[in-house]
Amino acid sequence: MKEYAVLAQDHVKVDALEKVMGTAKYAADYQMPNMLYGGVFRSIVPHAYIKKLDLEKARALPGVACVLDHTAIPGKNRFGIIFKDEPCLVDDKVRRYGDAIAVVAAETQELVQEALDLIEVEYEELEAVSTFERAMEEDSPKVHGDTNVNVTKHLEYGNVDEAWETCDVIVENTYSTHILSHMFIEPDAGLAYLDEQGIMNVIASTQNPHYDRNEVAALLGVPQNRVRVKQATTGGGFGGKLDISVQLHCALLALYTKRPVKMVRSRTESTMVSSKRHPMTMKCKTGATKDGKLVAVDCYMTCDAGAYSSYAPAVIGRAPVHIVGPYDCPNVRCHAVFAYTNNPMCGAFRGFGVPQAAVCHEGQMNALAKALHMDPLEIRMINAHHVGSVIPTGQELTESVGFMDTLKQARDKAAEVMPEALERLKPE
């Protein structure tokens, strides 16, 4: 590595001082004069039409500034990072437990809760689609439109079908990974207010301020330069704060009340409605020569993406590209199908489908090592990406391929700090 004047050293991070002093302002720490508190009335059923929604008792409660449903939205009521399929407030039907139906702004947090308790709703419940398999059946209820297929992808490289003949060993396994939560320690929070120029200001815990700005502008039907989103100091994200959380609801309430409105989600609400990690099933067949060289990989990947798209199209785009792992393989096929269900919405979570793919490709490498009586490190070294490798999209890697060094340096460090553990990897 080159000698740098500044890089590759340790400097105190630019935000460390305010964080150790306790002065860093997270979204919940903001207070403004005349500020209201906001809250969301959410569905407690997973799939239903709303037959009746009565907001009047909540509106009549003293100290309640306003109670709004979707009819109050001046602009667009559909948002989402890739597909605009999620409403700010439900207008046609509920698609998951926790869908936002109405919002309340009141003088205190206690009054917000009282008002939410006064909202009455009648549902006409629909069959809830709770599995990928049910989602794909012809007679299943459709969560959106006329199909539950959210996205499909197909990767094809080389000639997988002909390659099996040249394999000395073939391993076939089905891998499945589960649904997880980011559990950032700071629950979602934010506030919105109109400034003296009439610009809608939103301060929020977010990973995505420019996207948030565009969504708020669309919701309000104003130009993007009439909205300002400022990221508050943010208490972790891991992908879970890429989607809209409180930004739209706060802005809508601030628009109607002309007062600052703050929303701080409880841990339960935050976890209940923020995105989750996509659970995936990967049926994978992998072939190699007796020397351990990969010859072919064929994977069929399915996923229950939940009620809204969120980042599913990004996850399904990434996982197939990574399905072989950091290894050379001349013949690859991956077919992926993601479906809508009425389950919690899955979205971005640290790795975008690559952790799931890694469970599969590393499981297959270990299965091959076992079948061939090889050291799992050795089989990885035999197949490792290097400068000049071609990945299954046909892209040649021309620089910065340090994989072999990670293998060697990890092995050497393990020999030093956990020699018995390393020894255990050797085939019996």
Added chain:
Amino acid sequence: MKRRGTGVGCMFYGVGNTGLPNPAAAFVQVLGDTSVHVTVGAADIGQGSSTMAASVAAETLGLNYEDIHVVWADTMYAPEGGATSASRQTFITGNAVKNACTQALGELKRTASEELNVPEEDLIFRDREIYSGKDDSIRMTYPALMAAMGKKGRLAVGAGYYNPKTTYLDPKDMSGVPYELYSYATCILEVEVDTDTGEVTLLKAVSAHDVGTPIGIKMVEGQIEGGTAMGTGFVISEKIDIDPKTLAIKNPTLSKYIIETSMDVPVVYPIVVSSEGEAGPFGAKGVGEPALIPSIPATVAAINDALGTDFTSTPIFPADIVKAWKEREAAAK
């Protein structure tokens, strides 16, 4: 009975969005006293993108880290940063900062060249000084340069952006260039499994990550240590439970969704591996997500190694382990 096992997990990770444009931008101004404003759209969620921006700006401009002040993620002032996702900010916002600083350097180089009588291409900006690469006795301080800039009515300002060199992928077979660069990692992890209780103790993890050029060593190590905690927890303690009727999350709290404490995490030995490349700023690549990934398959493999099982599904909870061990024992008899 307590049994130990070792697992290996590797990964590669394409940095940035898959086969899509995903630019980010930065603004910079070197002020008269050599302090600097850098403004980026990138949201810093604690991973350190603002520290990265300060470091890249200082390195590019030849100033000290302490000279840089970063404003971030305020759409009123900051240009598009794109999402803080896909481990992309070091690569993309980092390049944007470098490009903005390079633009600001244009006037700085012109002025220094005039003052020192050295061709622009021979000038080196480093450690708050400007000198000739051919004869380092010919030099001036940064404050002197800024004074000369002031006299000539020149400003050191720059705006830059970067969009990774990718292509859209062919919808038929996904062929194309999905990412401009890739990070790599290997994790070797040891566990101890109690076959009676199913409890897994995470012992040690070595995790080596090719980050190209590390922006800050401890920042990279911190990502690896945190990622390893999250990755091992992925396998042995974390799971969202969904009520089959309401499809509500049954365990939305930290008492029912178990993330690792200081007592649960393994001893992590992070290894920062460098590699040569031109794509990232000074060769830097992302590590935010790569930090997590290899410990997941390594934990699965270590448990399988300890027990002689073939778990292919996550999570692997104590009840799963006890059941699998009993079945294995029964099969052996």
Added chain:
Amino acid sequence: MNKITVHCTVNHKPVVVETEPNKRLLDLLREDLGLTSVKEGCSEGECGACTVIFNGDPVTSCCMLAGQAEGADIITLEGISVDGKPDLVQQAYMESGAVQCGFCIPGMILVTEALLAKNPNPTREEAKQALSGNLCRCTGYTKIVDAVLLAAEKMRGEASR
């Protein structure tokens, strides 16, 4: 609801505050006293973000009522720094690279202060044990434990001066 009056010492200063009897200590500190370094992460005493030092011991303020503060000596992160500058523990956290998102940090630092007041020379294991009630999702705790040990070293150095 009838209000109650709470007399206590907060960050070395006597405080008399009138508040609601059902209010949590966390809310008393954040809302009535404006001490927003005290963070709310879980509301059930699991995460430790709302930790304060209460009569010398770290407690989770989300699980206590304001009335319980009567007569108590309470320290929040605002009461740790010296003349607006970071103390040795805070410096150690900065230098060790222990701070990522920072939301757990107020609780972590207060636990560290309480630990080092009682045990100026903790082992790595003792430090991990002391921090075990405080969750961090970013760091994997390594550099936070490093910070505790560095702070102890700094404090011993200062004491021997």
